[in-house]
Amino acid sequence: MTRDDGRLQLAHQVPMNELVDRLAIPSLRRAGAELVGPCPSCGGTDRFGVNLQKAVFLCRRCEAKGDQVALVRLVLGLDFPAALDWLVGAPQELTREQRAEQARRAAAHKREREAEAERRRCLAIRQAREIWNYALPADGTLVVDYLARRGLTVRANARLPRCFRYEPAARLVVADDSRRGEYVTVHEGPAMLAAIQGPDHSITGVHRTWIDLDQPKGKVVARHPKKPDELLPSKKVYGSKKGGAIRIHTPIEMEHLIMAEGIETTMSAMIGGPRGRTGYWAGVDLGNMAGARKLGPGLKYAGIPDLTDQEAFVPPASVKHLVYVQDGDSEPKLTKAKLQAGLRRAMALRRGLTAKIVHPGDGIDMNDLLMGAEPVCKGD
Ligand SMILES: [Zn+2]
Structure with missing residues (x-):
């Protein structure tokens, strides 16, 4: 009724x-x-x-x-x-004609909203590609120094992965609360840019990290101009990340894929050099790696993928083994459920695929480990 x-x-x-x-x-x-x-x-x-x-x-x-x-x-x-x-309001008795008219209007409204969402998505992707096209090659720039600060040293004369570019002066902006649609520049400076590629290899988004080598983690520490207690994120995604990944290393005929949320964590897993047919991709964020999940009473931690999500990340067909690296610094039970949903989706859609979750330990991020953070393990 x-x-x-x-x-x-x-x-x-x-x-x-x-x-x-x-x-x-x-x-x-x-x-x-x-x-x-x-x-x-x-x-x-x-x-x-x-x-x-x-x-x-x-x-x-x-x-x-x-x-x-x-x-x-x-x-x-x-x-x-x-x-x-x-x-x-309470239900009204409607004639069949009124009901049909309402249904027609609702359908038109839905189509309009979907068209508008698609239009915005295309615009965002175009803007992300513009950012990428204006950026410079990353070799020999502050990107190398930033990664070195994170414990990720590139061999002398080695080229950085092609997914990286460098921007000498990227603007970090926040919405101006007093003027709708206007922005205030909070910081302008060097940034590492990483391409987010969709399943068809095309660039659908970019991931930007503002660099400040005076900071311990090499990232800019910027505060909200109106709210000094509020730290602004030093990383930002433009365009669409959905279903995409930052392809840091992709071997020919990739059989194994190791994926963590962040660039630094993914590259930390690569230390010692990439092995054989193993690829290393960053999933950008947990939501993208997980895709939509079935939710409802008792399902919060069940990790069951909603397979109607057509745009969620799925590894390429050549991949036989998928490993998700669990960041130790987020809420472990929910993080695990989300990663499980992503792996189960991949297994449901890729026949014969095996998958697992690895994590460096409670409360530790793999890159923190690499940077020499004190592990807080049980038994220590
Ligand atoms: Zn809440």
Whole structure:
């Protein structure tokens, strides 16, 4: 009665920014196409995001996520029918014609949104390719010094992997809270650029790391101009990372693929030189390596892939063995579940593929290990 009377489609047409106002969710601020701030359910400062274009929200901590109805349920603690009533009013008796008209409008609305999302995606990819095309070769630049600072020394005269480029003056910007659509430059300086390639080898995105060799980890430490307590990320992805990877080393006829989230972690796994038909790719982030997961009661840690996610990362067909490196510095149980989902998807879609997770130890990132961080192991 509630799910097929057309009111759900109506609910999906409620703009998220209006809904956030109606629900009076405090402390959300604009960041690009998102509103970011504390989670209405579990708090924090910036773990909660509302994507205004896709009309979805997500909490990175408690994993609350969903559409307009889900947001009303989260904030007001209502069940599905009550949340729907709150959003679009009680069900009305509609004639068959009215119902058909509503369905038609909802379908048109959905097509419009999908076309708009695709248009933005294409634009973002084009911008990422422009950044890549303007960047310089990385050999003999600060990129070499940055990687050396991270314990990743390149042999004299050896060339860096082709996935890297160098930018002498990349701008780090944040959205200007007082002027919608405007940005403030927080830092301008050298950066390492890494290409994100899709399954068809084309560049779909770039990953940028701002370099500052005066910092212990070689990365820029920049603060938000209005909020001095808030550190800005020194890395940023442009374009689309979905389904892609930073292909640091790809041998001919790659049979084994080792993948970690970050560039430095992936390269740390490569120390001692790449072996035989083993490739080393960075997955950019955990979400990309995992793809969509089946969620619901009791499924948070189950690591079951949602195979309807057509764009999730899957290794090339030549790969027989896939290894995901688990970063030790994130929440271990959930991280493992996400990695498992990604590996299970790969195994479901690539017949005969074997897969496993390796991790350097509790609370340790493989690159921290390489840089000589004190391991905090059980028994030490
Ligand atoms: Zn939360």
